[in-house]
C-alpha cells in the first residue's frame with residue numbers, strides 16, 4: 217500500500233510537527249510528510265522541516281483579503297504537492313465550512329484538552345482553575361465548529377497539587393507527541409471508520425497470512 221501524502225500546518229514552535237516528521241522517517245510508517253505550511257513566515261517549526269528536506273511554504277494570512285483567498289492559496293499548494301491528508305499542529309487559523317468539507321475525513325487536529333471539555337484557548341489554565349484531577353489531549357477529525365469532530369485518540373494525565381499551567385502543559389505535550397503519530401498512522405493505514413460521531417479502529421491486515429500447504433505424506 218502506498219504511503220499517504222501528508223501535509224502539516226503549523227503556526228509556531230512545531231513540536232508536534234517534529235514528532236510526526238520523525239515518526240514518518242520510518243519507511244514502514246503509512247504516511248509520508250511531503251509539505252509543511254505555516255500561516256506565519258517566522259514560525260520556528262519551518263526550519264526543522266527544511267533541514268529534513270521537506271518542502272515548506274509560508275502563506276501569510278495577513279496579506280490575504282479574507283479567509284477564502286487565504287484558503288485558496290493553501291489549496292493550490294496542497295494540490296501541487298498531491299496532498300491526501302492534513303495534520304493541523306498548533307495551526308492558529310480557523311477554516312471556512314467549505315474548506316473543512318473539502319477535507320472532511322482527511323484533516324486531523326490535536327487539541328491540548330480532553331474534548332469535549334475545554335475547547336478553545338488557555339486549556340491548562342482553565343483546567344487548573346476548575347480544579348479538575350484529570351486533564352489531557354485529543355486528536356480528532358476537523359469539523360466546521362472549532363475543536364469539534366469525531367475523536368480518534370485521547371491521553372489523560374493526572375493533575376498534581378503543585379502543577380502550574382506550564383508544568384501541566386509539558387506533561388500533556390509529552391502525550392500529544394505519542395498520540396498524534398499513532399492517530400495519523402491509524403488513519404493513513406485505512407484503519408479508521410467514522411460512524412456518526414464515533415471513530416472505530418479496525419485491525420488492518422497488511423499482508424495475507426501465508427498459505428499452509430499440507431505436507432505430502
Ligand code: GRF
Nearest residue numbers: 229230231232306326327328
Ligand atoms: C499544542 O499544545 C497543540 O495541542 C495545540 O497547540 C500546541 C502546539 O504546539 N493545538 P507545537 O507547535 O506542536 O509545539
